[in-house]
Amino acid sequence: xxxxxxxxxxxxxxxxxxxxxxxxxxxxxxxxxxxxxxxxxxxxxxxxxxxxxxxxxxxxxxxxxxxxxxxxxxxxxxxxxxxxxxxxxxxxxxxxxxxxxxxxxxxxxxxxxxxxxxxx
Amino acid sequence: xxxxxxxxxxxxxxxxxxxxxxxxxxxxxxxxxxxxxxxxxxxxxxxxxxxxxxxxxxxxxxxxxxxxxxxxxxxxxxxxxxxxxxxxxxxxxxxxxxxxxxxxxxx
Numbered sequence: 001x002x003x004x005x006x007x008x009x010x011x012x013x014x015x016x017x018x019x020x021x022x023x024x025x026x027x028x029x030x031x032x033x034x035x036x037x038x039x040x041x042x043x044x045x046x047x048x049x050x051x052x053x054x055x056x057x058x059x060x061x062x063x064x065x066x067x068x069x070x071x072x073x074x075x076x077x078x079x080x081x082x083x084x085x086x087x088x089x090x091x092x093x094x095x096x097x098x099x100x101x102x103x104x105x106x107x108x109x110x111x112x113x114x115x116x117x118x119x120x
Numbered sequence: 121x122x123x124x125x126x127x128x129x130x131x132x133x134x135x136x137x138x139x140x141x142x143x144x145x146x147x148x149x150x151x152x153x154x155x156x157x158x159x160x161x162x163x164x165x166x167x168x169x170x171x172x173x174x175x176x177x178x179x180x181x182x183x184x185x186x187x188x189x190x191x192x193x194x195x196x197x198x199x200x201x202x203x204x205x206x207x208x209x210x211x212x213x214x215x216x217x218x219x220x221x222x223x224x225x226x227x
Contacts (some may be wrong), residue, residue: 046164046207046218059214063121095163104170105211106154110163 002026004096004111012090012118018083019087022096022111029072030054034099035079037070039092047092051099052079086118121147122210126219132227139195141222143208148188152212155184155193158205158221167206168193198224 008020009069022035029035036051050060052070060068071084085089098109123146143153151171156164159213165176168184172192181196195202203226208219 045220046209048216048218061215099211099216104152104154104173105216106166106169106175107156107164107167107209107216108166108175110165113163
């Protein structure tokens with residue numbers, strides 16, 4: 001049974017870097033799939049942040065203006081997100097998720113989500 | 121980016137009702153369309169993938185249809201546990217995008 005679990009600070013100061021890690025169990029990241037991050041501001045819709053493949057290749061949402069860095073640690077079976085220069089607009093529940101690498105590339109497993117608040 | 125527009129944004133229905141939610145893409149996405157259900161305080165759950173394929177474990181009262189730019193999610197007989205928010209998502213482009221959501225409430 002595949003499980004994903006986000007971890008990281010729940011409060012980040014403006015202009016600092018938001019750092020989250022997603023631990024995966026029940027499936028080896030090295031076996032394939034894209035591993036991604038999605039966020040949901042309180043009471044709003046879902047936004048794809050970016051994804052990483054086990055090889056380390058990444059794709060992130062251009063709307064985030066290159067503030068995103070992602071990495072993968074196959075030895076620990078986890079992947080990470082850094083979002084720099086945060087503002088209040090980055091306050092959201094952040095989900096890590098697994099996305100298929102072949103058709104139809106649906107998101108079949110999600111973490112429970114972690115609320116990150118940007119505030120001084 | 122491919123824009124996904126859902127309608128309605130909310131609806132009120134009773135247990136046993138047939139409910140239909142629509143999703144329109146700003147360009148053809150063939151059948152790269154997925155539907156998710158989100159309960160309050162929980163992560164979204166995949167219901168339908170590739171426009172019409174039922175995810176394992178999802179009740180058969182859920183169904184999806186459509187291709188190109190227009191898609192629908194139908195719940196044939198609404199159950200108490202179906203009151204939730206539903207999102208469509210296109211996976212055609214490198215950047216996945218989601219519809220704004222449809223909140224299904226109890227009438």
